[in-house]
Amino acid sequence: MNLSRNVPTAAQIECFAQSISGHVSSQLSPGYEPLRCGLVWNGRPPEHYPFLIVTARTTTDVAKAVDFAKCHGLAVSARGSGHSYSAVFLCDGGLLLDLSQLNDITVDRSAHRLSVGAGARSGLIAAVLAREGLAFPVGHDTQVGIGGFLLGGGLGINCAAWGGMSTFNILAADIVTADGKTHYINAENNPDLFWALRGGGPGLPFIVTRFHLRCYDHPGLISSNTWLFHFSDLLHLTQELEAVASSLDPRLQVMVAIFSAPPELAELCSAEDCGRIVALTAMAFAEDVDDASLILGPLASLPMLSNAIVRTENPSTRFAEIQEQGKALLVSQRFRTDNILCDNLGDAVKIVMRHLPMAPSPASLSLIVLGGQKTLPEAAYSVSGRYFVSTYAQWDLTEDDQVNAAWLKGFYDDMAEVATSAYINEFDLEGRRDEVSRCYSAATFERLVILRQSYDPMGVFYNPFAHSCP
DSSP, rough: OOOOOOOOOOHHHHHHHHHHHHHEEEESTTTHHHHHHHHOOOSSSOOOSSEEEEEEHHHHHHHHHHHHHHTTOOOEEESSOOOSOOTTTOOSEEEEEEEETOOOOEEEEETEEEEETTBHHHHHHHHHHHTTTEOOHHHHHHHHHHHHHHHHHOTTTTTTTTTSSGGEEEEEEEEEEESSEEEEEEESSSHHHHHHHTOOOSSSEEEEEEEEEEEOOOOSSEEEEEEEEGGGGGGHHHHHHHHGGGOOOTEEEEEEEEEOHHHHHTTTTGGGGGEEEEEEHHHHHHHHHHHHHHHHHHHHTTTGGGSEEEEEEEESSSSHHHHHHHHHHHSSEEEEEEEEEESSSHHHHHHHHGGGGGGGSSSOOOEEEEEEOOOTTTTSSSOSSSSEEEEEEESEEEEEEHHHHHHHHHHHHHHHHSSSSOOOGGGOOTTGGGGGGSSSSSSHHHHHHHHHHHHHOOOOBTTTOOOOOO
């Protein structure tokens, strides 16, 4: 932080508060603590205390807040929906911009364009688009905010068929830079910042207030099939999946979840299942029933499917139901996550089978997503791997925080041996801040460092991986 500290007085804070349409709360304000804790979706109370929390209602509010922070030496960070495992947007002693009220949604049906405020959530975006016969690869939970999701890349619903990664569908954005000025950026207008916008992750040298996005025709039919297997079948199942993965239609989203068996299935588990089952889910984003059958065909012929203990067919589902399925797996109050991208699924699965049964909390689960991660030279998202393997440690009691964090750390220390890279939106940004470069190519990471120095030389915007707030 290069700014000189000049703590604002109560009178200066009040004057600033009167100048914007949003709300300002300081550490001395009534209600500060519940407001601070409510900013974080994760049930673990946040460890950091911003000096000011500014709930912005307009882009002008954001610009004025940046100016005020710069004047008083307060590092600026931003929060979209707060749907974060690590809450790296919180900064001790800084100014936090809460963008959750910037959530309006505008659709241009004929142009297949979508304009959304940075605080809009995935569930509402999907619902608004569906009414227009359109779709966008939003997050797998209704509460996922579009801002952080897109800045980190966005491993969204059906994203393999819709752009490769959700962030590649950004056509333009409205931003506020460190000088408090607003800009409209796209590939032609300030291409450096537009490059960083698409996958640069936390700590960028600007605040995004609005995204302008490409959207797609809504599928005529979304069908979903789920097969449940014994945990002991996981290695053979993933070997068969790996054999056909490269031939699957990109409109087929294939995921494998490994979690504790519900009571009604627990009696089917043998000792070697360690109380866990495996769910293989395949969703076809198709034109009609016949098209869905063709998309699903290569997967439906796998020999291992005959070993399924339960099969559930949902010939027609909706985005909201897909998002509820993802949300239903997170059953606890406190969370921590880590992940890798890899090209060798078999070696990764062996590590999962070794570590997951040792989880301190039986609610913890692992998720595998098939499909290579596409990269573009004009985007900061720059990592790749044929498979995404993420683990969600979840528990309820405060006293179990450290043991779960240590278990996840040891698990993914081993996973790093087979990783090609990692996805920053589900990387353990608390336990691995010094390893964040793994979420970028070497050239991208270096370019981002240079861009921060060039566009924010005074360190107005908080970079959680470079320095602490004053």
